[in-house]
Amino acid sequence: MTEILGLSLLEAGYLVASVTFILGLKMLSSPDKARKGNLIAGYGMGLAIVVTLLFKEELSSDKWLNYTLIIAGLLIGTLIGMRMAVKVKMTAMPQMVSFFNGMGGACAAVISIVEFNHVQHGAAVDTGMMVVIVLGLIIGSVSFAGSMVAYGKLEGKVADKALPAGQMINILLLLAILVVGALMVASAEPQPNLLYILLAISLMYGVLFVMPIGGADMPVVISLLNSFTGVAAAFGGFLYGNQAMLTGGILVGSAGTILTVLMCTAMNRSLTNVIIGSFGGGGSAVRGDGVQGNIKEITATDAAILMAYASKVSVVPGYGLAVAQAQHTVHNLEKLLADKGVDMTYAIHPVAGRMPGHMNVLLAEADVPYPKLLEMEAANDDMSNTDVVLVIGANDVVNPAAENDPSSPIYGMPIVDVLKAKHVIVMKRSMGKGYAGIENELFFHEKNSMLFGDAKDSLEKLISEIKAL
């Protein structure tokens, strides 16, 4: 009776947890329920952990070391995780997500290693189980290595680098992974050496796969790695016959894949192209000549006059806004202009920044009202009635080459159509190229003027100039 009670509670706990994951994801897709959804999924996770601890195995006194280590691990992980998550700045969110994603991938890979160790120490070798162990190891370690590289790149610690024959090497590594994996599954005896080789090449593939990918693709890559980890978690679920792991993992795997595809579509790139990794790295596809012409500079005073006497101003934010931590300043500018009767809105490109929705999160932090944030299509419809467009630290998402230069690597990506407005002011630190590494002919356009300087400084100057008017 007691045994069946425990087992039933265990499975009931997993069932409830699975439902909370589905509800949580569902609620995360609507602005007013999102926070509750996240909490619900969190409680579900807590429940799954507790029932596993209590009811999965019969408690026995000679396993005191195991229990101590579990509790210690939970405590250490919670302390470090909380600390990192609470301390991280809003601008560094993308790399934080990537980091935590890597941790999940590593966890899945370690689980596979331990299970392999069990097989080695006598557990029967079952082909099916071996397939699952091998796949969990491969996907988990690719996800871990890739996420860490993505983290390093967004943190500015790792540079974009492409090996000369990068694509070839990546394909060879993939083949090697398949061959070694197949050998492990096919061999009658467990092969620890093959396991280590597989681990090594999977990690290497993870690194080399993300290494050449430029920042424009970083959101796509993080989303893809996120769904990888989901799949790796699901393999764990398969291994233990655990429904909570299975549903949680697969849900994330499929939802993450769809999100990835949505993002690829927004950038007009195919997923294969991103995976093989060519864009923005080697520069092979990037034209060397660039656009030439004269650029016009504008002073903060002139820009202030232009904006203060406009009736409609649109701001196109980009990564530069995040780097300069200028979200509060731009909100102050918006309030100041509102006092002067100027309507200022924000045109949010789906891939502006380093993650989808990055700009929304950033501006939300500064309390910018929700209706002021226009999605790209809505913003473009409004553009011809706009007097001044202020581009703050964005580049590729306003590059007209995406519309009129078929040789450009970003050709076909929808852009914020700033040239439909009467005036464009681009705030930039220098004439440097955007993250995709290509020239922007917008800068040389007659409608455009450049306001050089750090986004925050320039915005503060603009504010004081407008106040002085």
Next chain:
Amino acid sequence: MENLLTLFYEHREFIFLIIVSIFLGIEVISNVPAVLHTPLMSGANAIHGVVIIGSIIIMLQADPENYLALILGFLAVILGTLNVVGGFVVTNRMLEMFKKKEK
């Protein structure tokens, strides 16, 4: 071949669950507005932290004499907890800001 067929047959219910979950995942997020892409990604990231259950199971089943398994399992528990706790807290922080601004 027969092994694989056995695998399929023995786990038919799980395979069924996997296929249904795939469609569910697609369905559940297909209408998400771009504003919520980052929190959604982050929330999904926290949910795949469910892999922690696997690491706890490892530890519960490990032979107390098998130190390699214990050490690796301990590491896995820490990694999984980081994923879960960090994931949910970061997502909550992002969403908190959305909430404030609605008032």
